[in-house]
Structures are given as C-alpha cells and as structure tokens.
Amino acid sequence: MAETTTTNSRSTVSRTTYLLTGVALLALLGLTVLAAEWKLGTWSVVIALAIAGTKALLILVFFMHLKVSDGLVRLAAATGFVWLAILIGLTLADYASRG
Amino acid sequence: MSVSASHSRADALDPAVRRRQAASLGMWLFLATEVLLFGGLFGTYAVYRHLFPEAFALASGHLDELLGGINTAVLLVSSYTMALGVAAAEEDRRSLSRWLMLATVLLGALFLGIKGYEYHHKAVEHLVPGPGFSFEPAGTEGVEMFFLLYFVMTGLHALHVIIGMSAVAVAAVRFRRRKCDALTVEITGLYWHLVDIVWVFLFPLLYLV
Numbered sequence: 001m002a003e004t005t006t007t008n009s010r011s012t013v014s015r016t017t018y019l020l021t022g023v024a025l026l027a028l029l030g031l032t033v034l035a036a037e038w039k040l041g042t043w044s045v046v047i048a049l050a051i052a053g054t055k056a057l058l059i060l061v062f063f064m065h066l067k068v069s070d071g072l073v074r075l076a077a078a079t080g081f082v083w084l085a086i087l088i089g090l091t092l093a094d095y096a097s098r099g
Numbered sequence: 100m101s102v103s104a105s106h107s108r109a110d111a112l113d114p115a116v117r118r119r120q121a122a123s124l125g126m127w128l129f130l131a132t133e134v135l136l137f138g139g140l141f142g143t144y145a146v147y148r149h150l151f152p153e154a155f156a157l158a159s160g161h162l163d164e165l166l167g168g169i170n171t172a173v174l175l176v177s178s179y180t181m182a183l184g185v186a187a188a189e190e191d192r193r194s195l196s197r198w199l200m201l202a203t204v205l206l207g208a209l210f211l212g213i214k215g216y217e218y219h220h221k222a223v224e225h226l227v228p229g230p231g232f233s234f235e236p237a238g239t240e241g242v243e244m245f246f247l248l249y250f251v252m253t254g255l256h257a258l259h260v261i262i263g264m265s266a267v268a269v270a271a272v273r274f275r276r277r278k279c280d281a282l283t284v285e286i287t288g289l290y291w292h293l294v295d296i297v298w299v300f301l302f303p304l305l306y307l308v
Contacts, residue, residue, distance in 0.1 A: 015186065018179060018182045018186065021182075022176070025178075025179075026175060026176075029168065029171050032302075032307065033168055033307070036164075036307035048304070049303070052300045052302075052303055055296075056296045056299055060292075060296070063179075063292050064288075064289055064293075065285070070120065072124060073123045073124055073127055076127040076128050076131065077131075080134030080138075083131075084134055084135060084141070087135075087138055087139075087142050088141065088142045091146060092145055092149065095146055095150070096149070
C-alpha cells in the first residue's frame with residue numbers, strides 16, 4: 001500500500017511539543033501527590049481534579065492532536081465530556097440539596 | 100464554530116483527506132461512549148464519596164500511594180512513546196514506529212504487573228469485597244463500597260489496558276509489514292491515550308483521598 005504521505009499527513013505537532021507535554025504531565029503528577037499532603041479539606045479534591053483536568057487537556061490537545069484537528073472532530077471529542085459533566089453535575093446537585 | 104481555514108475546496112474533495120476525517124470522527128465518537136461508560140462509575144463514586152467522606156478517606160489510606168504514583172508515571176510515559184510512534188509513522192519511518200509502539204506495549208505490561216501486585220496485596224489483607232472482607236475498625240459504613248468501586252473501576256480500566264496493548268501490538272507489526280498505513284497507527288494511538296486519561300482521574304480519586 002503506497003500512500004502519498006504529503007497529502008495524507010496533516011499532523012503538525014512537533015517533537016519538542018511532545019517532549020514538553022510529557023515533562024509537564026510528569027511535573028503535574030508530582031504536584032498532585034504534593035498537594036494531597038497539604039490536607040486542605042474540601043479544597044483537596046478540587047485541586048486534585050483541577051490538576052487531573054489539566055493533564056487530560058494536555059493529552060487531548062497535543063498527544064491526541066486536537067490542536068490540529070478540524071472543528072467536527074473537536075466537537076465529537078467534546079461531546080462525551082459535556083454529557084458526563086451534565087450527568088455528574090445534576091446527580092450531585094440532587095444529593096447536595098437533600099435535607 | 101468556524102471551519103478551519105486550512106480546508107480548501109480541493110481538500111474537501113481529496114479522498115485521502117476525507118478518509119482521514121471519517122476515521123478520526125468515528126474513533127472520537129467511540130471514545131465518547133467510552134467516556135460515558137467510565138462516567139457512570141465516576142458518577143457512582145461521586146455519590147458514595149459525598150455520602151461517606153470519612154470512610155473513603157480511611158479506606159483510601161490502605162492503597163499504596165507510591166505504587167499508584169509509579170503506575171501513573173508509567174502510563175504517562177507510555178502515552179509519550181505512543182505519540183512519538185504516531186509521529187514516526189506519519190514520516191513513514193516504519194521500523195522506528197514499530198519499536199516505539201512495542202515500547203508502549205511493554206510499559207502497559209509493566210503497569211499491569213504493578214496492578215496485579217497491588218491486587219494480590221489487597222487479597223492478602225482481606226480487602227476484596229465479599230464474604231471474606233474484613234476491615235478495622237469494623238462496621239464503618241462505606242468502606243466496603245470504596246473497595247468495590249476500587250476493584251470495578253481499576254478492573255475495567257485494566258481490561259482497557261489489555262485491549263489497548265493488543266491493538267497497539269497488532270498495529271506495530273502490521274505497520275512494519277506494510278499491511279496498514281499511518282492513519283491506522285494514529286487511530287490506535289487515540290485509544291491508548293484515552294485509557295491514559297481515565298487513569299489520570301482514577302489515581303487521585305482512589306489513592307489520594
């Protein structure tokens with residue numbers, strides 16, 4: 001199978017970007033372990049989820065090429081996370097507002 | 100939402116571009132269903148952690164933070180090698196791409212090995228939910244539910260790691276033998292990265308309560 005890699009390949013994420021993404025991911029892993037030691041009560045889970053969300057975003061944008069994907073693919077990528085946010089958001093709103 | 104400027108009319112009619120778009124779109128839609136599959140479990144976790152905050156903190160203390168952290172690093176590095184494998188595939192460097200994908204598979208195996216060691220320890224400590232479950236102080240409501248969620252969530256994730264390893268290994272061999280093209284490698288990579296993302300959330304929610 002001979003492909004014309006020039007037209008087929010559209011990925012323009014550089015090796016440097018991949019390296020920086022990888023280093024940032026490991027740094028954020030270190031940060032989340034450190035932050036767990038601070039014992040900030042309710043804020044601990046907020047910080048942990050913010051760090052995890054940042055790591056997920058780095059993977060989605062750079063490793064998974066959303067940075068260079070077109071709008072339709074980005075929209076499809078967002079759907080799962082948007083519905084998940086509604087699912088968990090409304091469920092917790094219910095439990096949090098019970099007497 | 101504006102249409103990306105890079106898409107000219109000629110691009111839209113190019114079969115290679117259309118094939119690429121169709122493949123990416125299909126995989127991302129599948130990944131959205133995967134997000135919701137795990138999402139149901141994350142939702143269950145959220146409710147029970149809300150109901151039993153102390154029990155969750157207590158139970159989480161019995162997980163090995165160091166092993167969990169090492170496993171997180173292993174998966175993050177495996178995502179990096181996978182990304183490099185895709186980049187090499189797009190430059191048609193087939194041998195290099197194959198080795199990077201095989202490195203990814205090996206890191207996946209290392210992850211499963213560490214996970215298996217942890218499971219073994221939980222079994223020895225009677226922390227597997229069921230008739231043999233015992234936890235001191237006894238009678239703390241919510242503790243057994245934490246361990247049930249721990250095993251179901253990490254178990255479903257481990258199953259995804261096994262499927263991902265198989266898919267990446269097959270892509271590595273087939274790509275090297277010119278049985279598939281770079282697009283297949285990239286689509287396979289998307290699956291591997293999603294499995295990594297799931298673990299990125301599992302680690303703090305289970306190990307660092």
